[in-house]
Amino acid sequence: MKMAQLDAQLVRLAFQAVRFPDKWQKLLQHIMAVTPAKAAIITLRDRKTCQIVNDDALEREYHSPLIQGFPLEAVTYYLEELRTIDPWAEAQIAHHPHRPTIMSRICHPAKAKDRRFFDWLETGGLRDTVAFELDRVPGHWTAMNLFIENYDSDEGVALLEYCNIHFELLSDAWRSSQYVIRCQQTGQAALNSLSDNAVPACIITHTGEVFLANEAFEALKERGAVRRSGPLARLSLCQNMSIYGTRASEVPDLPRHDSIEPAISAHASPFEIDPMYRGKKDCYWLLRFQTSTLPNRETVAYDLDRLTPQERQLFDAISAGNSVQEAGKLIGIQRSRAFDVWNQVKVKLGIRNAHDLRG
Incomplete structure (x- = not known):
């Protein structure tokens, strides 16, 4: 992939989407603006069904920022009638299009036994799609689907070329954005646990x-x-x-x-x-x-200037109520070293034990 061929605006949107999930909506809109794609969906697929990302919200409102170019009525019909009988979803199970693929080349609508999905597409003036993986984990994978008006067309070739240039960037951005979301959730859970x-x-x-x-x-x-x-x-x-x-x-x-x-x-x-x-x-x-x-230890009559930086760190940690072992862990030293440093602190300050600091 030659860096000179990259769409600079898409690169900016991809990096923004890593931290701000709502940017995926603008990213899909941008792809539709600069390529022949007339509609776009990001889907989560497994061996039984095809779900649209943010499916819970779709079940309630039939709307998602990760669907572009489809009217709400079409989305509603797909969710209620078609997502378990999508021939291209089944084809992706067999062919695993890691790289961008024109789906009509591996599953042509004319050869489909059940045409309901393709009839639905044609109602919206769409006949083909370029699809590729954004992520894959055991049991399911996420795919980007970009729809065009005709199959076996120059517009399909142009869209495929654009996707071949950018799919690695988009895949990396998608995986990172999902990682960030998980980190936010995990981080907030950890913070809440500490707060408890x-x-x-x-x-x-x-x-x-x-x-x-x-x-x-x-x-x-x-x-x-x-x-x-x-x-x-x-x-x-x-x-x-x-x-x-x-x-x-x-x-x-x-x-x-x-x-x-x-x-x-x-x-x-x-x-x-x-x-x-x-x-x-x-x-x-x-x-x-x-x-x-505890009272402000600055008022205690200890000559803290006599302590080395490490001794002062340990002194501060023990003054805050930590044991010697806990204080050593806090400042990043081994247990045995913590006790050695604490002995030095006691000698320099004339302290018998930690209770002298907390009495």
Whole structure:
């Protein structure tokens, strides 16, 4: 595939559709505007039936952003009468058109025993389609179907050429968009689970924008410990908040504000969101916040300047209520190393045990 042949506008829409599913509607509209395609459907197929993506909504409203060029009456009839007897769906089961295929070449309407599906197409002035896979998993696959007015025609050849140039781009974008949706669902479920345990948490992008957050995070925001700042709603942290984790140094620089919160810290861990960019850009981050109602430790008469950065991190984590082992895990060091560092902290500050910090 030569990059010079790519449709630049389609490329932009495909990358937008990775993060914003409603862009698939505009993407299909664009394909219809620049090719001979007069209608388009993205379908989910298995060995028994053909479903249109977003089928639940279609059952209720007979409408989907992933159907273009068909009137609602035609969609209604297809859903109620034809989707289990679609000859081209059956042909795709046998031929698995991974690459774009003109369907009349493998299943010509003139040879069909049951013509109801083709009669339905011809009612709308359509006689052929170019189809190709967007994704395949065990048991079913997703296909894009682009319909044209005539078979054995120059318009079919032109559409096939366009699809051959772009189908890999579209397949990658589709798989990534579905992955993003699953990550959003999984990420929100994880955040909600943390919220059920009163753990504030959020997922931020590689630029520090808040991607998802749970209810406990919103409560933390009301306290002023965190904020969303600027037009991009970047996460802002209170001045004395520390960030821990094995890869905490890779977390994007976040703005700070003047609020001072007692004994608060954030544990950062990578959260992969988009396989199209894996290894090409920074990942997203899951931040879990730990808070305490303890007095502000800055008022305690310990000479914290004597501590190394690692010792201070461990001190902060233990002051927040973590055990030595938990604190070591938070800052990304082994259990044995955590106890060694804690012993050094106790010697430097004259502390007998963690209870001295919490008494």
